[in-house]
Amino acid sequence: MSRRIAVAVASALALSLGACSEIDQTAKSEKIYAGKKDERAADGANFGGDKKKWEATLAQRNNSQNEYLRTDTKK
Amino acid sequence: MARMKFICDAERCIECNGCVTACKNEHEVPWGVNRRRLVTVNDGKPGERSISVACMHCTDAPCMAVCPTDCFYKTDEGVVLHDKDLCIGCGYCFYACPFGAPQFPQAGAFGLRGKMDKCTFCAGGPEVNNSEAEFKKYGRNRLAEGKLPACAEMCSTKALLAGDGEIIASIYRQRAQTRKKGEEVWGWAMAYKMDGKIAPLGVKS
Numbered sequence: 001m002s003r004r005i006a007v008a009v010a011s012a013l014a015l016s017l018g019a020c021s022e023i024d025q026t027a028k029s030e031k032i033y034a035g036k037k038d039e040r041a042a043d044g045a046n047f048g049g050d051k052k053k054w055e056a057t058l059a060q061r062n063n064s065q066n067e068y069l070r071t072d073t074k075k
Numbered sequence: 076m077a078r079m080k081f082i083c084d085a086e087r088c089i090e091c092n093g094c095v096t097a098c099k100n101e102h103e104v105p106w107g108v109n110r111r112r113l114v115t116v117n118d119g120k121p122g123e124r125s126i127s128v129a130c131m132h133c134t135d136a137p138c139m140a141v142c143p144t145d146c147f148y149k150t151d152e153g154v155v156l157h158d159k160d161l162c163i164g165c166g167y168c169f170y171a172c173p174f175g176a177p178q179f180p181q182a183g184a185f186g187l188r189g190k191m192d193k194c195t196f197c198a199g200g201p202e203v204n205n206s207e208a209e210f211k212k213y214g215r216n217r218l219a220e221g222k223l224p225a226c227a228e229m230c231s232t233k234a235l236l237a238g239d240g241e242i243i244a245s246i247y248r249q250r251a252q253t254r255k256k257g258e259e260v261w262g263w264a265m266a267y268k269m270d271g272k273i274a275p276l277g278v279k280s
Contacts, residue, residue: 031139033148035158036201040151041218044204055077057221062238065227066246068253 077239078153079196081227082247083126086254087234090115090125097229098129101197102214108178110194111226127226127235129194130155130176138168138177152218154196159212162190196237197224 042054063069090113098104098111111129132155139147139155146161147168168191169177180189199216202209209216217225227237236243 031142031145031147033158034145035148035161038148038150038156038199038201039204039219041198041204041216044219046205046220054221058077058218058223058238059242061221061223061228062242065223065233065236065238065243066249067233068249 078241079132079198079238080153080240080243081127081129081131081196081224082236082243083128084234084236084247084250085124085126086250087232088113088125088127089232089234091231093229093231094127094226094235097225098194101217101225102195103210104192104214105180105182107182108180108192110176110178110192127230128174128176129226130172130196131174132194132196137171137173141167141171143167148201150198152198154198154218156195156198156200156213157191157193158201159190159192164188164190166191194224197222 040049040051042051043049047054047057092113095109095111095113099109102110104110111127113125114128115123115125117123132153134153136147136149136155138157139149142157143165144161144163146158147155148157149155164179166177166179166188169175169179176193177191178193179191181187183189195213195216197215197217199205199209199219200213202212204219205216215225217223222228224237227235236246
């Protein structure tokens with residue numbers, strides 16, 4: 001009896017934890033891109049493949065859209 | 076990993092068409108093709124609202140699903156792009172897109188339809204970054220220059236936000252909470268006629 005309860009509790013825990021994971025948002029398509037390969041945004045003359053630097057630059061631009069940060073106004 | 080998205084804050088948009096003009100100018104888009112446009116609801120009536128619409132760079136893009144030549148691809152940042160060398164101008168993507176994003180130049184004789192053109196999130200296309208070939212086919216590649224799309228950066232009221240979905244969503248949330256209105260205009264509550272309010276910062280709704 002106690003074993004059944006333990007199994008039931010373990011199953012319930014596993015189920016409840018399962019809901020915490022992020023749902024995969026990649027497109028499930030059979031289609032395969034048939035065109036030319038593109039360069040990544042960080043590749044090229046401006047960043048020379050340094051993805052971290054590119055991401056940091058873009059994040060800075062991103063946050064500059066927020067006036068509350070730009071004007072240092074407290075909410 | 077950033078997931079690039081657009082949000083238009085309908086409470087701030089003043090229908091100035093600055094984003095439309097910035098896009099046309101930046102990419103030298105031909106006559107008759109509008110990668111971005113403004114949609115106004117209840118135009119001329121009190122309480123009218125405008126939003127700026129272009130390609131929404133869908134997670135599961137219908138244009139990709141219907142393309143007979145498989146010319147669409149998605150970048151690491153979630154930007155939906157296409158190869159114009161493969162496009163046959165069939166127009167299937169136009170019918171599939173719920174936002175009317177795909178555009179077709181029709182300058183030729185007999186209503187000839189050219190290759191599809193759409194918003195690239197200022198990320199160019201499958202050519203060498205910032206090359207002349209890329210500019211001619213797809214327009215300027217601002218992302219490779221470390222810049223955001225011209226439409227959003229040009230927006231005078233910062234109604235149009237572009238960039239990493241996490242960051243721009245938090246900017247919009249902070250605005251809606253500060254002004255204590257506007258959250259009902261754009262988003263789930265509007266789309267699904269819900270009365271729910273936006274959850275506080277840091278809490279997933």
